[in-house]
Amino acid sequence: MVERLDTTFHALADRTRRGMLATLAAGEKSIGELAEPHAMTFAGASKHVKVLERAGLVERRRVGRSQLCRLRAAPLHEADQWLRKWERFWNTHLDALEALIEADKGGE
Amino acid sequence: MVERLDTTFHALADRTRRGMLATLAAGEKSIGELAEPHAMTFAGASKHVKVLERAGLVERRRVGRSQLCRLRAAPLHEADQWLRKWERFWNTHLDALEALIEADKGGE
DNA sequence: CACACATTCAACCAGTTGGTTGACAATCCG
DNA sequence: CGGATTGTCAACCAACTGGTTGAATGTGTG
Numbered sequence: 001m002v003e004r005l006d007t008t009f010h011a012l013a014d015r016t017r018r019g020m021l022a023t024l025a026a027g028e029k030s031i032g033e034l035a036e037p038h039a040m041t042f043a044g045a046s047k048h049v050k051v052l053e054r055a056g057l058v059e060r061r062r063v064g065r066s067q068l069c070r071l072r073a074a075p076l077h078e079a080d081q082w083l084r085k086w087e088r089f090w091n092t093h094l095d096a097l098e099a100l101i102e103a104d105k106g107g108e
Numbered sequence: 109m110v111e112r113l114d115t116t117f118h119a120l121a122d123r124t125r126r127g128m129l130a131t132l133a134a135g136e137k138s139i140g141e142l143a144e145p146h147a148m149t150f151a152g153a154s155k156h157v158k159v160l161e162r163a164g165l166v167e168r169r170r171v172g173r174s175q176l177c178r179l180r181a182a183p184l185h186e187a188d189q190w191l192r193k194w195e196r197f198w199n200t201h202l203d204a205l206e207a208l209i210e211a212d213k214g215g216e
Numbered sequence: 217c218a219c220a221c222a223t224t225c226a227a228c229c230a231g232t233t234g235g236t237t238g239a240c241a242a243t244c245c246g
Numbered sequence: 247c248g249g250a251t252t253g254t255c256a257a258c259c260a261a262c263t264g265g266t267t268g269a270a271t272g273t274g275t276g
Contacts, residue, residue: 005121005123005126006122006123009120010118010121012113012117012191013113013114013116013117013118013120014114014263014264015113015114016264018113021194025194025198031222031223031224032222032223040264040265040266041265041267042222042223043223043225043265043266043267044264044265044266046223046224046225047263048264051263062272062273064273064274065221065222065272065273065274066221066222066223067222067224071198073194073195073198076198079191080192080195083187083188084188086181086184087181087184087188089133090181122233122234124234138252139253140251140253148234148235148236149235149236150252150253150254151235151236151254151255152234152236154253155234156234159233170243172244172251172252173242173251173252173253174243174251174253175253175254218275218276219275220273220274220275220276221272221275222271222272223271223272224270224271224272225268225270226267226270227266227267227268227269228265228266228267229264229265230263231262231264231265232261232262232263233260233261233262233263234259234262235258235260235261236257236258236259237257237258237259238255238257239255239256240253240254240256241252241253241254242252242253242254243250243251243252243253244249244250244252245249245250246249246250
């Protein structure tokens with residue numbers, strides 16, 4: 001579960017891959033279709049898809065000679081849960097902390 | 109804003125850095141205090157803090173010979189917004205898509 | 217069968233990461 | 247002042263990234 005967060009966040013930390021996810025949100029796409037808007041070779045796109053797949057964000061199936069990729073939202077949900085947990089905590093606790101620090105510092 | 113997502117997700121894609129954020133949630137800490145639970149040199153910890161800082165997740169101030177680090181939650185919020193946007197979209201649109209695919213595939 | 221198509225694989229490349237060490241700098245303490 | 251504390255910086259390392267090429271693989275088409 002910890003490694004899952006690593007791979008999920010890593011997969012999302014790239015503009016090209018986020019773009020591919022956005023493309024996939026419109027429906028299943030082949031590797032070629034995913035490559036095209038990024039002006040990239042098949043092989044390059046294939047690597048990115050593999051990263052997304054390792055993170056569990058994408059699934060593939062063979063259709064004829066194409067590989068069709070589809071989204072899997074589950075890991076997104078995990079990452080979101082993690083983020084929201086911390087965000088909630090920080091929003092609650094940071095105000096008091098901040099006041100303390102400002103008082104100690106004497107104005108920024 | 110796009111690069112911001114890059115750096116934020118990248119900062120979060122490391123177990124050590126997520127651990128540091130968790131430590132910082134308990135209050136301000138020095139570099140040494142952040143390094144200790146990860147059995148790491150000062151220099152190593154310093155690098156991680158720099159990554160968190162570049163992502164805007166951490167701020168520092170000098171106090172005596174220590175560097176005190178504190179959390180900044182704002183970038184988390186941006187990342188969370190992004191995640192939630194997609195999650196919402198996918199949850200809504202994926203069901204219909206999935207049904208189509210299953211029908212086409214003939215059972216998994 | 218031969219060929220085009222969609223993709224993968226292996227090799228390579230420059231740049232980045234996560235980590236170390238060792239030298240240096242700033243600050244407190246006696 | 248001298249020393250200990252708390253770092254930073256620069257150099258280095260092995261491993262990984264994002265990308266390319268070119269050769270192979272699997273699959274539909276004539």
